[in-house]
Amino acid sequence: MLQEKNRRITKQRQVILEELRKLNTHPSADEIYKVVRRRLPRISLGTVYRNLEVLAQMGEIQKLELSGSLKRYDWNTNKHYHIRCARCNRVDDVPIAPLNQLEDELYEATVYEIIGHNLEFIGLCPECSKKSRTIDH
Amino acid sequence: MLQEKNRRITKQRQVILEELRKLNTHPSADEIYKVVRRRLPRISLGTVYRNLEVLAQMGEIQKLELSGSLKRYDWNTNKHYHIRCARCNRVDDVPIAPLNQLEDELYEATVYEIIGHNLEFIGLCPECSKKSRTIDH
DNA sequence: CTACATGCAAATGCTTTGCAACCTA
DNA sequence: TAGGTTGCAAAGCATTTGCATGTAG
Numbered sequence: 001m002l003q004e005k006n007r008r009i010t011k012q013r014q015v016i017l018e019e020l021r022k023l024n025t026h027p028s029a030d031e032i033y034k035v036v037r038r039r040l041p042r043i044s045l046g047t048v049y050r051n052l053e054v055l056a057q058m059g060e061i062q063k064l065e066l067s068g069s070l071k072r073y074d075w076n077t078n079k080h081y082h083i084r085c086a087r088c089n090r091v092d093d094v095p096i097a098p099l100n101q102l103e104d105e106l107y108e109a110t111v112y113e114i115i116g117h118n119l120e121f122i123g124l125c126p127e128c129s130k131k132s133r134t135i136d137h
Numbered sequence: 138m139l140q141e142k143n144r145r146i147t148k149q150r151q152v153i154l155e156e157l158r159k160l161n162t163h164p165s166a167d168e169i170y171k172v173v174r175r176r177l178p179r180i181s182l183g184t185v186y187r188n189l190e191v192l193a194q195m196g197e198i199q200k201l202e203l204s205g206s207l208k209r210y211d212w213n214t215n216k217h218y219h220i221r222c223a224r225c226n227r228v229d230d231v232p233i234a235p236l237n238q239l240e241d242e243l244y245e246a247t248v249y250e251i252i253g254h255n256l257e258f259i260g261l262c263p264e265c266s267k268k269s270r271t272i273d274h
Numbered sequence: 275c276t277a278c279a280t281g282c283a284a285a286t287g288c289t290t291t292g293c294a295a296c297c298t299a
Numbered sequence: 300t301a302g303g304t305t306g307c308a309a310a311g312c313a314t315t316t317g318c319a320t321g322t323a324g
Binding site: 050 | 287288289290291297298299
């Protein structure tokens with residue numbers, strides 16, 4: 001929790017960060033693993049998980065916990081919102097500015113000490129929307 | 138996905154719904170299992186999971202997929218938002234009205250067909266906030 | 275009677291962890 | 300060379316599933 005160890009720059013950590021920064025797909029750990037393995041064939045999935053955690057703690061990347069089951073990672077550390085496809089779980093950024101006033105609004109109305117908020121839209125991406133129209137109903 | 142079978146009213150289904158309706162804690166499947174077992178000692182956790190899924194499909198309850206790992210269930214099927222304690226994962230309702238205009242705002246700005254949105258606040262509940270002040274730092 | 279539902283146990287999927295060997299600073 | 304890091308395998312945890320049996324309608 002409150003550690004700030006002496007972090008080292010290892011090849012694995014470096015490559016994971018580089019590859020994540022090339023992707024706009026908000027990949028899962030496994031997807032990052034698949035990509036990184038092209039450059040480091042002997043890397044293990046455990047190492048990918050550990051490094052993503054470390055990089056997130058270092059503030060180099062952002063860990064997304066969206067409503068779909070698995071965690072995703074984002075090189076963009078600025079606060080922003082996402083939309084997730086209900087069918088294929090594709091995730092995209094959404095052009096809506098952070099609603100900071102929401103937390104102020106809640107401030108007097110809750111017994112909680114507010115830390116932040118997540119806003120996530122659910123929808124159908126163009127591909128799945130198309131399939132949905134032809135296959136279902 | 139699109140099934141609408143002939144649902145039966147079984148003792149298990151009935152008790153799960155009754156017990157969930159007594160709780161304002163947004164319990165996980167396991168927590169519901171613990172409570173229901175007091176009345177039906179031979180019920181299995183699998184049955185609890187299956188029935189929660191069925192009840193959600195029937196629109197009797199709501200399945201919450203908050204950012205914490207495990208799924209939670211809510212007897213309140215009205216659209217409303219939650220706040221989750223970052224330490225103990227306690228979940229409470231939040232007195233903020235649904236922001237319906239958000240989806241309209243996004244409508245022209247995304248290629249997705251919008252289905253809905255989730256808004257979740259993260260904070261520290263009073264108990265954890267107190268602990269945080271005494272133990273840490 | 276006949277689907278649907280249950281209990282049980284095994285399987286699944288994602289993520290974490292223990293440990294000995296390995297490297298970075 | 301000390302302590303963080305890795306690969307590997309096993310464990311962990313929430314959830315799902317196969318199957319024989321049970322039961323509501």
